[in-house]
Amino acid sequence: MTAPTFASDDAAASTVVTTTTVNAGASISTSTAARPATEKVSFDDPVGDATAGVNLGAPTPWTDLAGGSLERQGNAYRLIVRLGGDPPARSEGTTTMNIASYYDIDGDGSVDFEIWANLGPNGWAPVWYDDEGHAAAGERSNVTIRVTGSEVRLLFPDVLIDAPARLRFSLASEYGSLATLGTDAARRDDAPDGDRAVAFP
Numbered sequence: 001m002t003a004p005t006f007a008s009d010d011a012a013a014s015t016v017v018t019t020t021t022v023n024a025g026a027s028i029s030t031s032t033a034a035r036p037a038t039e040k041v042s043f044d045d046p047v048g049d050a051t052a053g054v055n056l057g058a059p060t061p062w063t064d065l066a067g068g069s070l071e072r073q074g075n076a077y078r079l080i081v082r083l084g085g086d087p088p089a090r091s092e093g094t095t096t097m098n099i100a101s102y103y104d105i106d107g108d109g110s111v112d113f114e115i116w117a118n119l120g121p122n123g124w125a126p127v128w129y130d131d132e133g134h135a136a137a138g139e140r141s142n143v144t145i146r147v148t149g150s151e152v153r154l155l156f157p158d159v160l161i162d163a164p165a166r167l168r169f170s171l172a173s174e175y176g177s178l179a180t181l182g183t184d185a186a187r188r189d190d191a192p193d194g195d196r197a198v199a200f201p
Contacts, residue, residue, distance in 0.1 A: 038073050040069060040070070040071040040072075041070050041198055041199070042070075043068060043069075043198055044066065045065045045066055045067045047066050051188045053187035059187065061084035061085030062086060063173070064189055065083065065099075065171055065189040065191040066084045068080060068081045068191060070169055070198075072158070072200075072201065077156050078153060079115070079153070081171060083151070086149055087150070089123055089147070090121055090122060090123045094177045096118070096119050096120060096175070096178065096181070097119040097174070098116055098119070098173065098174050099117040099171065099172075100116045101114065101115045101116070101154070102114055102170050102172070103168070103169050104168045104169070104197060105167045107168070112130065112162070113160065113161040114128070114129040114130075115128050115129075115141075115143055115156060116128075124145045125137065125138055125145070126138065126145055126154065126156075128160055141160075142157060142160060143155070143156045166201065167199075168199050169198055170190065170197045170198060171191040172189065173189050174186040174188050
């Protein structure tokens with residue numbers, strides 16, 4: 001998959017559902033006060049809009065993105081990627097799936113960090129990238145993946161994306177054989193559609 005290029009900050013914003021929860025006694029975030037205890041942004045994506053791919057048979061629901069949410073508590077993030085169905089615990093046969101999350105932390109429209117979840121024969125595994133060509137996989141990425149029903153959940157510290165106060169993010173997925181990943185022959189989806197980004201918080 002190729003990282004998207006977002007519109008600049010002064011462009012029209014995507015339509016999203018935003019929920020901010022403040023614990024009792026917590027201060028609203030300002031330049032001098034602590035952030036709210038929990039900040040969360042979520043959005044939906046239509047199921048059934050993934051590309052068909054080549055020689056992949058009838059689309060299975062779990063290969064299609066259904067939406068996502070990003071939550072920040074203190075110095076930790078939780079990204080929840082919702083799929084159209086329950087994904088397998090590990091890849092079967094010759095097909096696999098990648099889920100990518102992209103982060104623009106300075107509003108210039110370029111992706112600064114990427115965090116991926118890759119489905120392999122041993123289960124789901126994380127990979128972290130930055131825009132300077134650095135990468136870390138598995139335990140070295142400092143990303144934890146948990147799969148619950150149709151949700152793929154990624155937990156990671158804010159330092160992995162340079163601990164920004166605000167950011168924009170998006171999701172993408174691809175499903176197919178190793179030979180087709182990264183090409184139009186893979187089944188692909190992006191969320192929100194049209195290379196748009198979601199503002200956080």
